[in-house]
Amino acid sequence: MLNLVSDNLLRVKERIKTACLKHGRNAGDVKLVAVSKTKPIEMLYMAMEKGQSEFGENYVQDALAKINVLPQATWHFIGNIQSNKTQLIANNFNWVHSLASVKVARRLNKQRGTKEPLNVLLQVNVSKDPAKTGIRADTANQILEEIQGLENLKLRGLMTITENTEDQSKQHQHFARLSQILEELNSQYSLPDFNQLSMGMTRDLEAAIAEGSTIVRIGTDIFGARETRAR
Numbered sequence: 001m002l003n004l005v006s007d008n009l010l011r012v013k014e015r016i017k018t019a020c021l022k023h024g025r026n027a028g029d030v031k032l033v034a035v036s037k038t039k040p041i042e043m044l045y046m047a048m049e050k051g052q053s054e055f056g057e058n059y060v061q062d063a064l065a066k067i068n069v070l071p072q073a074t075w076h077f078i079g080n081i082q083s084n085k086t087q088l089i090a091n092n093f094n095w096v097h098s099l100a101s102v103k104v105a106r107r108l109n110k111q112r113g114t115k116e117p118l119n120v121l122l123q124v125n126v127s128k129d130p131a132k133t134g135i136r137a138d139t140a141n142q143i144l145e146e147i148q149g150l151e152n153l154k155l156r157g158l159m160t161i162t163e164n165t166e167d168q169s170k171q172h173q174h175f176a177r178l179s180q181i182l183e184e185l186n187s188q189y190s191l192p193d194f195n196q197l198s199m200g201m202t203r204d205l206e207a208a209i210a211e212g213s214t215i216v217r218i219g220t221d222i223f224g225a226r227e228t229r230a231r
């Protein structure tokens with residue numbers, strides 16, 4: 001099972017490379033975040049040995065155990081943020097992809113303390129899927145205005161999760177929309193490093209790269225299927 005991780009990692013990198021080639025993009029411009037939620041630390045060691053250094057986690061407590069033994073990796077928080085977990089997130093992660101409220105932004109900013117600024121992405125619910133979190137696209141301006149002055153946060157761009165669909169035209173449509181929103185926001189605000197699009201998972205990596213993704217978040221295709229989590 002562990003050997004599979006390195007094979008899988010190679011295959012995912014091939015997927016990224018092939019999609020980039022097809023769309024005239026440079027594979028080096030798409031960062032791979034290996035989503036290791038629910039997976040044992042041995043699998044992360046295996047991935048690290050193969051050069052993977054960026055990991056994504058959704059559950060704070062599980063993640064802390066891994067961060068403690070792999071502090072040299074870069075850690076991305078990609079799950080829903082509960083207010084009572086912001087302190088742990090602010091102190092232990094390098095990136096947050098799932099910022100979806102001004103209140104949480106203020107808490108993260110305050111709790112980040114003296115560390116280098118936390119990289120944050122605003123999660124946008126482009127598919128308007130009621131089951132997904134994320135801000136509505138038409139509120140992005142207002143939220144950006146309220147959080148752009150927070151000095152311990154570095155606003156890096158946008159993130160989305162598309163609805164669970166195999167319909168490729170829908171995937172493309174949602175990702176293209178996120179890309180367009182990023183462009184619109186950049187034309188209105190001068191935020192120096194607001195240039196990242198975190199989009200694309202195992203099911204829709206190719207569509208995401210076609211539409212300009214700069215960070216893909218891949219779990220299943222690297223670490224295998226997850227058991228559904230009882231919570």
Ligand SMILES: *Cc1c(COP(=O)(O)O)cnc(C)c1O
Pocket residue numbers: 035037058078079161201202203217218219220221
């Ligand atoms: C679990 C998760 C992923 C990875 O999904 P896979 O389908 O396993 O690749 C990506 N992004 C978020 C926000 C997730 O929660």
